Amino acid sequence: MGALAGTVAIVTGADQPLGRGLALALAESGAHLGMIGAALALAEITADVEARGHRAVAVDAAITDRGALERAFATAADELDAPVRAVLHAAMTPIAYEARDFEDVDDDRFQAVWEHTMGAAIAVLQAS
Numbered sequence: 001m002g003a004l005a006g007t008v009a010i011v012t013g014a015d016q017p018l019g020r021g022l023a024l025a026l027a028e029s030g031a032h033l034g035m036i037g038a039a040l041a042l043a044e045i046t047a048d049v050e051a052r053g054h055r056a057v058a059v060d061a062a063i064t065d066r067g068a069l070e071r072a073f074a075t076a077a078d079e080l081d082a083p084v085r086a087v088l089h090a091a092m093t094p095i096a097y098e099a100r101d102f103e104d105v106d107d108d109r110f111q112a113v114w115e116h117t118m119g120a121a122i123a124v125l126q127a128s
Contacts, residue, residue, distance in 0.1 A: 002030030013091030034076025069127030
């Protein structure tokens with residue numbers, strides 16, 4: 001058994017490369033995963049985690065909606081039969097991943113990424 005055997009870990013952004021890698025590492029360490037975001041987008045990683053013999057649940061919730069996140073945390077804990085013990089917030093707005101030269105990042109783009117990223121981080125932390 002891994003160091004996180006039986007614990008429930010919440011991962012946001014598991015449908016994106018960073019979050020996916022973190023989710024797989026947590027699962028390999030024995031954690032049960034509650035992955036929050038767009039359930040359809042999380043279907044592939046959920047199936048991958050389960051195919052490796054680990055427990056996972058995808059919970060559909062907007063990561064900027066604190067109420068939806070609170071319900072998602074509770075759903076994950078209920079479905080995985082244990083309290084949430086770890087939270088990894090790896091979700092980013094898709095435009096944050098778009099390749100762009102530094103000099104081409106204007107104020108509007110920067111603000112959009114900043115507001116989404118920080119708003120989601122605050123909502124996730126408050127919900128946890």
